[in-house]
Amino acid sequence: xxxxxxxxxxxxxxxxxxxxxxxxxxxxxxxxxxxxxxxxxxxxxxxxxxxxxxxxxxxxxxxxxxxxxxxxxxxxxxxxxxxxxxxxxxxxxxxxxxxxxxxxxxxxxxxxxxxxxxxxxxxxxxxxxxxxxxxxxxxxxxxxxxxxxxxxxxxxxxxxxxxxxxxxxxxxxxxxxxxxxxxxxxxxxxxxxxxxxxxxxxxxxxxxxxxxxxxxxxxxxxxxxxxxxxxxxxxxxxxxxxxxxxxxxxxxxxxxxxxxxxxxxxxxxxxxxxxxxxxxxxxxxxxxxxxxxxxxxxxxxxxxxxxxxxxxxxxxxxxxxxxxxxxxxxxxxxxxxxxxxxxxxxxxxxxxxxxxxxxxxxxxxxxxxxxxxxxxxxxxxxxxxxxxxxxxxxxxxxxxxxxxxxxxxxxxxxxxxxxxxxxxxxxxxxxxxxxxxxxxxxxxxxxxxxxxxxxxxxxxxxxxxxxxxxxxxxxxxxxxx
Amino acid sequence: xxxxxxxxxxxxxxxxxxxxxxxxxxxxxxxxxxxxxxxxxxxxxxxxxxxxxxxxxxxxxxxxxxxxxxxxxxxxxxxxxxxxxxxxxxxxxxxxxxxxxxxxxxxxxxxxxxxxxxxxxxxxxxxxxxxxxxxxxxxxxxxxxxxxxxxxxxxxxxxxxxxxxxxxxxxxxxxxxxxxxxxxxxxxxxxxxxxxxxxxxxxxxxxxxxxxxxxxxxxxxxxxxxxxxxxxxxxxxxxxxxxxxxxxxxxxxxxxxxxxxxxxxxxxxxxxxxxxxxxxxxxxxxxxxxxxxxxxxxxxxxxxxxxxxxxxxxxxxxxxxxxxxxxxxxxxxxxxxxxxxxxxxxxxxxxxxxxxxxxxxxxxxxxxxxxxxxxxxxxxxxxxxxxxxxxxxxxxxxxxxxxxxxxxxxxxxxxxxxxxxxxxxxxxxxxxxxxxxxxxxxxxxxxxxxxxxxxxxxxxxxxxxxxxxxxxxxxxxxxxxxxxxxxxxxx
Numbered sequence: 001x002x003x004x005x006x007x008x009x010x011x012x013x014x015x016x017x018x019x020x021x022x023x024x025x026x027x028x029x030x031x032x033x034x035x036x037x038x039x040x041x042x043x044x045x046x047x048x049x050x051x052x053x054x055x056x057x058x059x060x061x062x063x064x065x066x067x068x069x070x071x072x073x074x075x076x077x078x079x080x081x082x083x084x085x086x087x088x089x090x091x092x093x094x095x096x097x098x099x100x101x102x103x104x105x106x107x108x109x110x111x112x113x114x115x116x117x118x119x120x121x122x123x124x125x126x127x128x129x130x131x132x133x134x135x136x137x138x139x140x141x142x143x144x145x146x147x148x149x150x151x152x153x154x155x156x157x158x159x160x161x162x163x164x165x166x167x168x169x170x171x172x173x174x175x176x177x178x179x180x181x182x183x184x185x186x187x188x189x190x191x192x193x194x195x196x197x198x199x200x201x202x203x204x205x206x207x208x209x210x211x212x213x214x215x216x217x218x219x220x221x222x223x224x225x226x227x228x229x230x231x232x233x234x235x236x237x238x239x240x241x242x243x244x245x246x247x248x249x250x251x252x253x254x255x256x257x258x259x260x261x262x263x264x265x266x267x268x269x270x271x272x273x274x275x276x277x278x279x280x281x282x283x284x285x286x287x288x289x290x291x292x293x294x295x296x297x298x299x300x301x302x303x304x305x306x307x308x309x310x311x312x313x314x315x316x317x318x319x320x321x322x323x324x325x326x327x328x329x330x331x332x333x334x335x336x337x338x339x340x341x342x343x344x345x346x347x348x349x350x351x352x353x354x355x356x357x358x359x360x361x362x363x364x365x366x367x368x369x370x371x372x373x374x375x376x377x378x379x380x381x382x383x384x385x386x387x388x389x390x391x392x393x394x395x396x397x398x399x400x401x402x403x404x405x406x407x408x409x410x411x412x413x414x415x416x417x418x419x420x421x422x423x424x425x426x427x428x429x430x431x432x433x434x435x436x437x438x439x440x441x442x443x444x445x446x447x448x449x450x451x452x453x454x455x456x457x458x459x460x461x462x463x464x465x466x467x468x469x470x471x472x473x474x475x476x477x478x479x480x481x
Numbered sequence: 482x483x484x485x486x487x488x489x490x491x492x493x494x495x496x497x498x499x500x501x502x503x504x505x506x507x508x509x510x511x512x513x514x515x516x517x518x519x520x521x522x523x524x525x526x527x528x529x530x531x532x533x534x535x536x537x538x539x540x541x542x543x544x545x546x547x548x549x550x551x552x553x554x555x556x557x558x559x560x561x562x563x564x565x566x567x568x569x570x571x572x573x574x575x576x577x578x579x580x581x582x583x584x585x586x587x588x589x590x591x592x593x594x595x596x597x598x599x600x601x602x603x604x605x606x607x608x609x610x611x612x613x614x615x616x617x618x619x620x621x622x623x624x625x626x627x628x629x630x631x632x633x634x635x636x637x638x639x640x641x642x643x644x645x646x647x648x649x650x651x652x653x654x655x656x657x658x659x660x661x662x663x664x665x666x667x668x669x670x671x672x673x674x675x676x677x678x679x680x681x682x683x684x685x686x687x688x689x690x691x692x693x694x695x696x697x698x699x700x701x702x703x704x705x706x707x708x709x710x711x712x713x714x715x716x717x718x719x720x721x722x723x724x725x726x727x728x729x730x731x732x733x734x735x736x737x738x739x740x741x742x743x744x745x746x747x748x749x750x751x752x753x754x755x756x757x758x759x760x761x762x763x764x765x766x767x768x769x770x771x772x773x774x775x776x777x778x779x780x781x782x783x784x785x786x787x788x789x790x791x792x793x794x795x796x797x798x799x800x801x802x803x804x805x806x807x808x809x810x811x812x813x814x815x816x817x818x819x820x821x822x823x824x825x826x827x828x829x830x831x832x833x834x835x836x837x838x839x840x841x842x843x844x845x846x847x848x849x850x851x852x853x854x855x856x857x858x859x860x861x862x863x864x865x866x867x868x869x870x871x872x873x874x875x876x877x878x879x880x881x882x883x884x885x886x887x888x889x890x891x892x893x894x895x896x897x898x899x900x901x902x903x904x905x906x907x908x909x910x911x912x913x914x915x916x917x918x919x920x921x922x923x924x925x926x927x928x929x930x931x932x933x934x935x936x937x938x939x940x941x942x943x944x945x946x947x948x949x950x951x952x953x954x955x956x957x958x959x960x961x962x963x964x965x966x967x968x969x970x971x972x
Binding site: 166167168169170171204205206207209210227230231234235238239240241242245246247250272273274341342343344345346347348351390392393 | 952
């Protein structure tokens with residue numbers, strides 16, 4: 001027990017001393033028999049003695065140990081869960097960075113436990129992730145697991161606290177010649193301590209990342225945050241690939257992306273400029289049915305659109321896009337009405353009905369509905385009959401954009417943007433070094449990195465001598481090859 | 482009697498004096514165009530045409546003229562002069578044999594200059610006879626897809642092209658190019674009149690005209706060629722409906738064209754287009770395509786004004802347009818509608834329903850409406866209809882009917898994007914969309930910011946993936962797990 005409480009010392013430590021001490025402490029802990037974590041002393045459980053906030057690591061050991069001896073007694077589960085919850089609310093994130101594997105195990109147990117107890121409130125899990133890494137900006141396997149859980153529980157909105165945090169980095173193997181920062185230091189970006197060695201995340205694979213974004217996009221589609229969904233889908237579609245390989249997940253994302261374009265813009269989004277041409281080709285050839293759908297949508301050809309919608313029912317259902325397609329069908333009507341405001345300022349409902357190919361009464365109720373749901377910015381003046389009612393578009397705003405562009409959100413968005421730019425810069429710097437090393441370690445001369453390679457060669461003159469030698473070696477290798 | 486072909490009203494010009502400005506080979510074609518589309522003048526025009534044709538050598542053209550006469554019901558002119566036909570055909574054939582024989586002789590003697598001249602004579606003969614006789618005798622007879630006359634002209638063109646091999650001075654090249662331009666024009670106009678595709682021939686006209694700009698002749702000779710080059714290119718652009726380029730070409734024609742003598746035996750202003758014609762073509766295409774400012778600087782205050790002085794009424798039309806008197810401008814132009822429709826080039830396509838005059842007028846009208854509307858925030862349809870009376874309506878049409886037509890026109894203008902306005906179908910007014918620049922700028926900036934942000938995030942993602950070696954690897958490659966098989970694999 002003394003060993004357990006021997007850390008942290010009373011007086012505050014500098015980052016380096018902290019690092020040294022905690023590493024020594026961890027070796028000591030590892031040597032302890034497992035019984036040390038479960039044995040009660042003076043009639044008290046170690047969990048009662050230790051403080052979750054200052055003795056986070058031993059507390060975690062004890063919790064893990066406790067999970068192993070749980071019987072079928074539901075009360076025991078509940079009790080332990082409440083302790084875990086308390087731990088998650090108070091633990092010291094800096095200490096936990098040193099015990100990543102343990103943390104991961106505990107988190108997974110908690111997830112299983114919640115499932116076992118049938119609790120659908122998963123906020124414990126998300127707040128745990130956020131306490132360890134308040135920005136949640138480094139992607140970990142827990143992110144994906146959490147989103148899967150939320151969707152499995154049919155409570156997708158619970159995933160939002162995590163999904164709303166943008167991913168700024170992936171855990172990576174610390175470069176050898178880059179001086180590793182100590183996990184104990186105050187760090188700007190969480191991927192400094194969440195890396196492949198820390199155990200805070202399991203090994204990642206590209207498909208897992210794509211799955212995360214695809215699931216996230218589904219959540220956003222469900223919550224109507226379509227522009228965010230678009231971003232997520234584009235992240236999947238634009239996932240870098242070697243030799244133009246295309247993933248089935250990308251196909252799925254592409255199909256959804258096409259449909260989302262119809263919902264938000266009334267036409268498919270333009271292809272991102274950086275998109276690989278052969279990937280586009282591959283994706284398009286896999287999504288013929290969707291392409292046909294978007295084409296008739298773009299031409300506002302409702303007859304053809306609805307016919308295609310019916311004909312492809314099985315396809316939509318198989319791909320899980322049935323509801324999106326149906327919604328696009330409803331939106332088509334809206335776009336046909338709002339297309340009218342490009343030409344008309346006001347017109348009788350009979351004429352709208354003529355354009356839509358509907359009866360006047362149906363048109364009136366459709367318009368009424370659209371105005372009510374504020375998908376159409378217009379006013380209806382009732383007439384003697386449905387046909388004589390007048391639809392007057394609001395000329396002040398063009399299209400479907402809101403009247404008042406909120407200056408405040410605007411500013412916020414721009415600030416976010418600046419942060420993103422800064423971050424990108426930072427990452428790019430890392431890239432150069434990293435590519436330098438990957439190039440030396442394994443020669444994967446992909447064209448994707450060409451731009452960066454060029455940057456490198458420009459940097460060479462000012463680089464230290466060691467780097468010079470490397471690039472010369474490479475030049476020779478190039479000639480040999 | 483009713484004409485079986487689309488017709489226009491009586492023109493303001495006198496046929497005799499109008500046609501006296503022109504010479505063959507296009508003169509009979511001009512007369513045939515007038516005959517076909519202007520019933521009051523058709524008899525006179527056909528009579529003149531037959532006279533001219535009989536002076537020439539083109540047998541197939543004679544057949545075409547008499548056929549047109551019987552189609553239009555002029556029985557007296559439809560009778561074929563078989564005597565003349567037989568004599569002409571015989572003479573043509575003999576002439577051709579003679580020329581071919583001579584050319585053979587020259588070729589045996591290997592005298593380059595003689596071969597060139599022999600070849601050129603043969604080409605000229607073929608183009609003058611419509612090449613019918615040649616079509617039978619020539620070995621390299623082309624596929625019989627075109628009418629005999631057309632086919633003959635193609636042979637004439639290729640024969641003439643062969644002259645190039647024997648040219649020794651830039652001056653020869655210039656003469657050859659000029660003749661090729663003329664034959665191509667003849668081909669193009671014939672194709673237009675017989676309802677064939679004329680655009681490849683117009684491309685030839687354009688190509689030869691452009692070549693004329695730089696054949697490498699001496700400065701003083703080039704000065705004579707440049708106007709022909711510009712005018713030829715303008716005609717080619719006009720007839721292929723590229724009005725913007727046409728305007729540009731016509732406006733660059735130097736006024737020396739009006740006074741210069743025939744070049745290398747080709748009198749352009751008599752054979753192809755007179756200075757008055759150039760004035761009209763230039764003015765109409767400019768009115769239809771140029772902005773108000775450009776009209777002032779590039780047309781009225783430019784050397785082109787000299788052309789306009791020849792046709793004061795089109796100059797007046799341009800000034801009226803510039804002074805925003807659109808209805809007066811349109812009225813003035815429409816007074817000359819018949820004249821211009823009977824023009825060989827402007828009236829082309831009349832048989833198909835829309836001549837270039839119609840299209841140019843429609844454009845000018847469209848531009849006028851847009852310009853007129855730009856100074857108002859709201860205009861009623863009835864006032865629009867009185868300023869711009871819809872064309873092609875019976876005068877007895879009711880006010881509602883006129884407004885209805887006007888409304889359709891405005892709608893098509895709005896949906897084509899030419900007019901930035903909205904129609905208030907209830908009050909019968911056209912309303913300018915009120916724009917809040919501030920809100921718009923905000924929305925624009927917001928959108929842009931979002932775009933940039935998304936772009937950055939995508940890039941960041943890419944860089945991150947590359948850093949961590951998280952690229953998708955194709956199946957087959959080691960560690961290839963991208964794709965469906967990864968689904969549902971837990972940790």
